[in-house]
Amino acid sequence: MTVEIEGVLLHLAHPDELSVRWVGQEEMMRQLLAAWLVVNDQDVPMSPRLLGKPGVGKTTLAYAAAKRMGRDVFIMQATLDTRPEDLLVTPVIEGAGKLRYVASPLVTAMILGGVVILDEGNRMSEKSWASLAPLLDNRRYVESMVAGIKIKAHKNFRLVTTMNDDASTFELPEYIHSRLQPQIFIDFPEKDEELQILRENLPFAEERVLQYVTEFLQHAHAADERYSVRDGINIGRFAIKLKSLATERRHETNALETAILEVLGEEALRYVRRNQPASS
Secondary structure, three states: OEEEEOOEEEEOOOOOOOOOOOOOOHHHHHHHHHHHOOOOOOOOOOOOEEEEOOOOOHHHHHHHHHHHOOOOEEEEEOOOOOOHHHHOEEEEEOOOOOEEEEEOHHHHHHHHOOEEEEEOHHHOOHHHHHOOHHHHOOOOEEEEOOOOEEEEOOOOOEEEEEEEOOOOOOOOOHHHHOOOOOEEEEOOOOHHHHHHHHHHHOOOOOHHHHHHHHHHHHHHHHOOOOOOHHHHHHHHHHHHHHHOOOOOOHHHHHHHHHHHHHHHOHHHHHHOOOOOOOOO
16 A cells, blocks of 8 residues: 655555454553543643563553554564664665655554554664654654655554563653653553463463463462563463373373473472362
8 A cells, every 4th residue: 555745655564463352451451542532622642651571461452452442553663773764764675776665564553543552662762762752742743854754643643652661771761751651550460360361362271271370470470570471371382282292181280380491491480389280
């Protein structure tokens, strides 16, 4: 798909399609949707930050919230090497002496009125954030120096950035910090919610496996370990695969402990409760 802006043809990105569902913690969903709400003609949506440990579901929450609003979602991964032109418009050589201008997922969302999730935004440098400053206030536009155009955001455009609370490669400059508000903190889910999330992501797992992994995670959370439900999903998935190559019930416990060892390391075994999955 292409659009023309100020005489420049832009090639747009495709939206992301994920098979995810937000489970539990509806208060976090309410806060995010409230930040995006427009309550008056003179009002503008906010650009919130989702903060939390890796694997607690920040991107899942953002994606599910956007889908609840019926919007297309564009996910853009921030890295140490993300440049302003990566965030906006990139020139691509197309034939002899000809350039094609490719809009980033962020700019595509701006043009189409979608939602962009800027993942792990605290990995970006100030120079990259500076290119987004006018987008994050009442001006709601960006300027591409590469293409020589100003791009205004559709009224339905929404932005959210996720940030890991242990991966702040760069400190946000104050003028960006004040624009990325509110700050919504996502913590580990409660036991019943964590079990629901595991069921959602491992629908093929037996209940005793899900219970075992949930107990392991809750034990680790109580000790303030950073093991997340994402880790639990990986443990459960790997254990199921290991068990599929065995036949005896005791192999299930062995598979779970091996999965914990291989996914998280030997230190994680201290959180394994020795009341093993009950036999049927």
